[in-house]
Amino acid sequence: AIWMTQSPSLLSASTGDRVTISCRMSQGISSYLAWYQQKPGKAPELLIYAASTLQSGVPSRFSGSGSGTDFTLTISCLQSEDFATYYCQQYYSFPWTFGQGTKVEIK
């Protein structure tokens, strides 16, 4: 299985901040990486797929980059509704795996 190291696990930030979350793979996955946002008690919502393609309806303040083993999710100007937990997911090979999650909390 492909292992993923997502960091940081906790990120304290303020509204308006630019935040970055990292996801590192144990082996190369080309661009088969997705990012999800999850709020308490809710299902994850797909934000980005193919490492950098924004899912329909997702605000443009979200962006993704990277390929191979190192990937980044950036929120350019944090809004109140963005405080949530974020997960990366590789769908390059089975079993599909998720990162451990990054909780973005209010500073």
Next chain:
Amino acid sequence: QVQLQESGPGLVKPSQTLSLTCTVSGGSISSGSYYWSWIRQPAGKGLEWIGRIYTSGSTNYNPSLKSRVTISVDTSKNQFSLKLSSVTAADTAVYYCARGDHTSYCGGDCPPDYWGQGTLVTVSS
């Protein structure tokens, strides 16, 4: 817009079989080039992919669960199902069903984009 809804017992005894159904509405489960997945999340923890099925019947399972998991589809009812045998407390989690696409613009599989709300299954005697 497609919607997914999980259903099934919220409490299962240890060593028994967990059975969940996902009902798809807003579209035919057989239309398009979609796959149908199960994913779970223990309380306060991360997400674990369980497996997926195409309406052709083709399946992929997580090797960590493969010996205990069966995913099936019933196109006549627009549903797909999960069975997990010999459950223990470690199988206590919120179980999500989800849909993904298989298209050229994803280079094959796309990640799941439509999810059910999730259902909590507790394994306890």
